[in-house]
Amino acid sequence: MSAFVELAEGGVRLAVPLLLASAGELVSERAGVLNLSVEGMMLTGAFAGAVGASMTGSPWAGVGFALAAGLLAALLQAVLSVTLRADQIVTGIAANALALGGTTYGARLFFTDGRSVPGFEPVLGPLTVLGCAGLAVVAAIGLLLSRRTGYGLAVDAAGADAVAADRTGLPVAAIRYGVVLLTGLTSALAGAQLALAEVHAFTDNLTAGVGYLAVVAVIAGRWRAWPTALACLFFGIAQALQFTAPLLGLHLPTAVLVMSPYLIALVAVSGLVGSSRAPAGLTVPFHRESR
Amino acid sequence: MIPALELHDVAKSFGPVRALSGVSLTVQAGEVHCVLGENGAGKSTLCNLVNGGVSLERGTMTLYGEPYRPSRPTDALAAGVAMVHQHFSLVPTLTIAENLLLAAGARLRPRRRELHEGLARIEETYGLSVPLDELAGHVPVGVRQQAEIIKCLLRDPRLLLLDEPTAVLGPADVDALLATCRRIAEAGKAVVLVTHKLGEVTRAGDSATILRGGTVAGAGPLAGFGAEDLVELMVGRPMSDLDPLLVASVDESATSREAARITAEPVFRAQGLTLSRADGTLALDGVNLEIAPGEIVGVAGVEGNGQSELVTVLSGAVPPGSGSFLLGEHDLTFATPRGRTAAGLGIIPEDRHHEGCVPAMSIAENLFLPRLSEFARRGLLDRSALHEAAARVIEEHGIRATGPSARMSTLSGGNQQKVVVARELALDPLVCLVAAQPTRGLDIGAVDAVLGRIRSAAQAGAAVLVISSELSELLALCHRIVVAYRGRLLGPVPAAAPQARDEIGRLMVGAAA
Numbered sequence: 001m002s003a004f005v006e007l008a009e010g011g012v013r014l015a016v017p018l019l020l021a022s023a024g025e026l027v028s029e030r031a032g033v034l035n036l037s038v039e040g041m042m043l044t045g046a047f048a049g050a051v052g053a054s055m056t057g058s059p060w061a062g063v064g065f066a067l068a069a070g071l072l073a074a075l076l077q078a079v080l081s082v083t084l085r086a087d088q089i090v091t092g093i094a095a096n097a098l099a100l101g102g103t104t105y106g107a108r109l110f111f112t113d114g115r116s117v118p119g120f121e122p123v124l125g126p127l128t129v130l131g132c133a134g135l136a137v138v139a140a141i142g143l144l145l146s147r148r149t150g151y152g153l154a155v156d157a158a159g160a161d162a163v164a165a166d167r168t169g170l171p172v173a174a175i176r177y178g179v180v181l182l183t184g185l186t187s188a189l190a191g192a193q194l195a196l197a198e199v200h201a202f203t204d205n206l207t208a209g210v211g212y213l214a215v216v217a218v219i220a221g222r223w224r225a226w227p228t229a230l231a232c233l234f235f236g237i238a239q240a241l242q243f244t245a246p247l248l249g250l251h252l253p254t255a256v257l258v259m260s261p262y263l264i265a266l267v268a269v270s271g272l273v274g275s276s277r278a279p280a281g282l283t284v285p286f287h288r289e290s291r
Numbered sequence: 292m293i294p295a296l297e298l299h300d301v302a303k304s305f306g307p308v309r310a311l312s313g314v315s316l317t318v319q320a321g322e323v324h325c326v327l328g329e330n331g332a333g334k335s336t337l338c339n340l341v342n343g344g345v346s347l348e349r350g351t352m353t354l355y356g357e358p359y360r361p362s363r364p365t366d367a368l369a370a371g372v373a374m375v376h377q378h379f380s381l382v383p384t385l386t387i388a389e390n391l392l393l394a395a396g397a398r399l400r401p402r403r404r405e406l407h408e409g410l411a412r413i414e415e416t417y418g419l420s421v422p423l424d425e426l427a428g429h430v431p432v433g434v435r436q437q438a439e440i441i442k443c444l445l446r447d448p449r450l451l452l453l454d455e456p457t458a459v460l461g462p463a464d465v466d467a468l469l470a471t472c473r474r475i476a477e478a479g480k481a482v483v484l485v486t487h488k489l490g491e492v493t494r495a496g497d498s499a500t501i502l503r504g505g506t507v508a509g510a511g512p513l514a515g516f517g518a519e520d521l522v523e524l525m526v527g528r529p530m531s532d533l534d535p536l537l538v539a540s541v542d543e544s545a546t547s548r549e550a551a552r553i554t555a556e557p558v559f560r561a562q563g564l565t566l567s568r569a570d571g572t573l574a575l576d577g578v579n580l581e582i583a584p585g586e587i588v589g590v591a592g593v594e595g596n597g598q599s600e601l602v603t604v605l606s607g608a609v610p611p612g613s614g615s616f617l618l619g620e621h622d623l624t625f626a627t628p629r630g631r632t633a634a635g636l637g638i639i640p641e642d643r644h645h646e647g648c649v650p651a652m653s654i655a656e657n658l659f660l661p662r663l664s665e666f667a668r669r670g671l672l673d674r675s676a677l678h679e680a681a682a683r684v685i686e687e688h689g690i691r692a693t694g695p696s697a698r699m700s701t702l703s704g705g706n707q708q709k710v711v712v713a714r715e716l717a718l719d720p721l722v723c724l725v726a727a728q729p730t731r732g733l734d735i736g737a738v739d740a741v742l743g744r745i746r747s748a749a750q751a752g753a754a755v756l757v758i759s760s761e762l763s764e765l766l767a768l769c770h771r772i773v774v775a776y777r778g779r780l781l782g783p784v785p786a787a788a789p790q791a792r793d794e795i796g797r798l799m800v801g802a803a804a
Contacts, residue, residue, distance in 0.1 A: 144399070153389050154397035157382045167344075167380035168394050168442075169365045175397075280384070288344060288363070 003247040007240050009126035013198070015236025016131045017042070017190035019229060021214035022221075023138045024183030026228050027145050029218055031179040032159035032281040036092025037077050038187045039211025040099030045070045045188025046195040047103040050117045050202035051110055059118050059196050063130065066192035067185055073099065074184020082176045085285035096211070104204045111202060119200035128197040134189055141186070142225050155179060159279035162286035172286050187211065216265040222277050235261045293356040295320040295450055295481030296341065301350035303336055307693060308701075310336040311505045314350075318450070318483055323476045325492045325513070326485045328502035329525055329734030331691065331703035334485045335377070337502070338454045341483075342374040343367040355449065373443035374452040379435055380442070383428025387438045390427050394442045409445045417444065417474050433464035440471060450481045457488055469495040487734045489521055503527050526736050557581035559723045559754040564614035565778075566600050574600040575611070576778035582723070582754040587746070589765035589786070590758040591795050592775035598758045599641060601775070602727040605756075606638045607631050608646075618723055632661055635722030637715035639729050641758075643704075647711040650700035654692055655681035657699050658714050688713045689740060705737030712744050723754040730764060742768055766791060774798035 021038050028035045035041075045066040052065025077095055080086045120128035127135075145152045157165040158175045166172045194210070195202055213235050221228030238260050245252055296318040303311045311333045318324040328334045339345045341352070343361030352359045354370055361367040367374070381390045391410075392401040414420045421438045422430065430438070436456065443451055453472070457465045472495050476482045484496060492499060492513060500510040501524040509516075509524040516524075559582035566575040575597050582588050590598055603609045605616065607628045615624045621634040631638075640646035648657045655677050659666060666677045681695035690709045692702055699707060708729070715724065726745055730738045746768065749755045759765050765772050766786050773782040774795055781798045784791050 147389075150392065150396070150398035150401045153385060153393050153401070157385060157390075157393055160384045161382045164380040164382050165393075167342075167364050167374070167376055168382075168390075169368045170393065170397060171365070 003244055006247065007237065007244045010240030010244060011233065011237030013126040013131070013236070014239045015233045016127070016134050017193045017210055018214055018217060018232040018235055019138045020134045020186045020190035020193065021183075021211055022217040022228055022232050023141045024179075024186030025214050026218045026221070026223065026225065027141060027155060028179040028183045029223060029282055030159045030279055031155045031176050032162060032279055032284060032286070033078075033081055033176050033180055034088045034092065034215075034283045035077060035180060035183045036089055036215060037073065037095035037099075037211075038183060038214050039207060039209065040092075040096040041070050041073045041077075041184050041187035042191035042194070042207045042211045043096075043099045043103050043205070044073045045191030046206045047106055047191075047202055048188070049192035050195040051106070053119065053196055054111075054115045054117045057118055059120055059130070062117075062196055063189070063192050066188045066195075070184040070188020070191070071181060072184075073188075074181045077184070078177045078180040081285070082173055082180065085287060088283045088285075100205060103202075103206075107202055107204060117195065117201050119196040130189075130193055130197050134193055137186065137189065138229075141182075142229075146225065156279070158286075159281050162281050162284070166286070166288060176286070187214075190214075213261055216261055220261070220265045223279060224277070231261075231264070234264075292319065294318060294353075295355060296359075296483070297353045298337075298341075299351045299353075301337075301340065301347065301352065303333075303340060303345060303348045305336075309505050311340075314502070314505070314507055316500045316507070316510070318481050319498075320355075320449070320481045321476055321479050322497040323472050323482045323484055323495050325496035325499040326483060326502060327487065327489070327492060327499055327521060327525055328508075329487060329705070329736050331504075331705065331734075332502040332525070333505040334487070334502055335454060336505075338374060338452050338483075338485055341367070341372060341450075341452060343372075368446060368448075371447075371449035372452065373446055373448035373450070374454065375436070375439050375443055375456055377455040379439050381427040381435060381438060383426065385427060386424055387421055387427050387430070388423035390438065391423075391442055391445060394445055406445075410441070413441055413444050416478060417471060419444070419471065433467075436464070436468065444475070448480065450483065451475055452483045452485070454485045455487070456484070457486060487525070489518055492521070493518065501525055522735060525734070555583045555585065557583045557754075558619050559756065560615075560617040561605070562615050562617075564601070564604055564616065565612040566597075566604055566609065567612050573778050575604065578614070578778070578780055580756075580773065580780055582756060584722075584752045584754050585749055586771070587749045587755040587757060587769045588783070589769035589772040590756065590775055590780065591760075591762055591765055591772055591799065593799055594760055596775040597778040598775045599727070600778075602638070602641060602725060602758060605636075605725050606640065632718065635718060635720045637718045637721055637724045637753075639708075639711055639715055639724070639726040641727040641731075643707055643711050648699050648707060651698060653696045653698055654685065654690070654702070654710055655695040657710055658684055658717075661714070684713050684717075688744075705733045708733055708737060708741060712741055716744060716748055721748060721751070721753045723756070724748050725756045725758075727758045728760065729757065730759070730761060738764075762792065762795060 021042055025035055025038050048069030049062040049066035053059045053062025073095065077091060080091045081088045120130045122128055124132055145155055147153060147156065154170050154175055157170060158172050162172050191207060194206055217228050217231040217235060220231040238257050242254050242257050294317045298314060298316040301311055301314045314337065326334055326337060336345065340347055343364045343366050346362055347360060354372065359370060361370065391406055395402060419437055419441055421434055421441060427435060427438065456468055472482050472484060486492065496513050498512045499516065501508045501521065503525060561578055561580045564575050564578040565573060568574045578601060592598060604611045607626060610625055615622065617623065618634050618636055623631050623634055623636065644650060658681050659677060663672065666673050678695040685692060685695060688709050690706050692706060699710065724745065729741050729745065733741065745755060745757065757765065757769060769786045771783040772786050772795060773780040776798065784794045
């Protein structure tokens with residue numbers, strides 16, 4: 001019995017960073033920007049959070065550091081993909097590689113003398129204060145940017161048909177900047193979650209693909225809010241299962257569990273379950289002055 | 292009286308292409324002002340300048356006496372200028388209500404009550420209404436356009452621009468649209484109607500400006516122009532120089548022609564072709580048709596009676612449910628598109644953007660895409676030979692472009708169609724040509740060129756099938772006309788028969804079925 005509780009608790013705990021990252025990513029993709037750099041922004045957030053908390057001794061200061069760093073990383077992505085109209089997939093991969101190299105080098109320089117990283121302790125079941133704040137942020141995004149609000153409609157319009165949205169008088173470039181910066185904030189928060197609430201340290205490649213999982217969750221959820229949230233929860237439980245499977249008496253190869261999110265995403269995009277609903281303008285840069 | 296809109300000596304270029312130069316124009320409030328011109332004459336650029344879609348290079352604009360220089364569509368809307376776009380500005384995945392709500396700007400709580408009040412006012416003043424809960428992408432094109440006009444009127448504009456509003460509409464929708472334009476003008480607003488169809492102008496307009504090659508070819512009250520004057524100003528050559536066939540298609544009273552006597556064995560044989568739609572109804576319900584070499588057969592009919600499906604089956608995009616399609620001794624019923632091309636079947640598809648060409652590739656590449664192997668040298672493509680051959684075709688077909696390496700997407704619609712026609716006519720041997728809506732969206736000069744090419748292909752011995760919603764064009768071009776009605780072909784009616792037009796009109800509503 002306790003193994004099941006442990007599984008559920010672990011699943012929820014691991015789902016929080018996924019939910020945060022994919023909430024931002026979902027909004028960003030609905031507006032037409034494929035933000036593949038969530039992984040990099042999470043890693044940047046985790047590193048900045050750990051450094052900030054270690055330097056000041058306050059985990060909340062670490063969160064502030066993380067948000068600022070995430071915002072900077074997102075600004076880079078926004079300038080590249082919205083203003084300079086660079087290929088979003090290429091810039092995303094480059095940003096991730098840069099973040100991995102940068103934070104690994106930074107960790108070599110900073111965490112040399114066994115510095116400790118103060119973190120958050122669980123207050124509500126498995127959740128820390130930061131985890132609760134993260135869930136509140138996810139809920140707020142879900143409410144404020146749903147299709148029932150004008151903002152949510154504007155986000156969808158910018159992603160489905162940027163030309164039509166522009167002609168309607170919506171500020172397409174500003175909307176896209178906004179969603180990329182929002183993704184930067186939520187991803188950094190997700191990274192801080194990992195560094196300050198989970199491991200209380202920074203290790204090389206701390207995120208280890210969680211950011212990519214967030215992108216996968218959006219695809220598996222077919223660009224809708226609730227299915228994406230469910231996908232995040234499922235991926236969280238699949239990760240937790242890696243640790244609790246022996247306790248439950250299951251003898252699944254770990255590789256199968258690690259693989260499962262990606263298999264689900266493949267099924268979701270291959271059209272086996274109804275038609276795909278990707279926003280029509282996803283990864284298409286918007287440029288007004290053309291014939 | 293202060294003019295609603297005044298343009299003085301306006302110019303705009305896109306890279307090396309001069310879209311507009313030295314254009315001046317005056318529009319009064321309370322009138323419908325028509326801007327006429329062929330495709331590529333600069334009409335759309337003019338619209339986008341006034342709407343803030345592109346920025347002004349030289350010259351000045353004034354709106355109701357105030358200097359006016361919008362740098363984005365939002366500025367234009369704030370100044371009271373709204374535009375009905377040719378390809379619409381509705382987001383297809385949102386409902387019409389959501390689209391209309393967005394037009395008032397993005398707010399946290401959409402103002403639904405305000406929207407309903409505005410809609411009630413518009414319905415009262417202009418008699419316009421739309422289904423609000425349908426997805427914009429799912430309603431017929433006529434309804435979408437009404438939604439677009441309502442979207443503009445909700446902002447209570449002082450100037451309304453309509454860019455080619457009739458290009459996508461059927462005759463009944465066109466009449467309704469023109470009536471709406473008049474009502475909007477009578478409400479004291481200025482209406483600018485941009486079009487290349489002359490019939491509309493005489494019915495709805497008060498004054499006109501005629502553009503040709505980016506400059507003003509003529510302007511003034513419409514009462515001062517005859518239909519022939521307008522054609523001459525648009526095309527830039529006297530009416531007598533144009534193909535008589537074209538004159539017939541502009542002029543509604545088509546001249547009857549001597550029908551050539553066709554006696555040869557049919558080379559195109561379609562028998563009992565059927566095709567089911569997704570909902571189980573029959574899009575094609577036993578199509579039988581034979582065409583002899585040198586013969587031109589037209590398919591008339593109200594759209595949606597199986598014309599598009601017939602083309603998809605003939606081109607091999609979709610296999611038929613039953614029946615057969617033979618070209619000479621080749622059975623092409625289930626042949627691949629490559630097999631069809633090899634058998635000498637040329638297809639000019641209905642939608643040239645999606646099916647007719649690759650917009651991101653150059654003219655040269657598009658022209659020779661089906662036979663690039665002819666330009667291979669030791670396994671590599673001989674670019675200079677390709678460009679030389681393309682330059683010859685561009686010259687021969689009068690395609691207006693900067694050169695063989697110009698991208699397809701930079702050409703005007705008429706010139707894109709000329710490229711598609713040139714590619715299909717280059718088949719050797721060309722046994723049969725299927726042309727679907729070959730002149731849709733084209734200006735008079737391009738219609739002239741395309742129809743002339745189709746006719747000379749028939750004279751060279753090809754069997755030709757033309758599917759078109761322009762009846763005058765079919766009457767002038769074809770030997771026989773069949774009418775598509777609920778997936779069957781009714782008729783044939785000899786095009787030269789004196790009562791052909793009436794007879795076809797009766798068949799179109801299934802009267803003789």
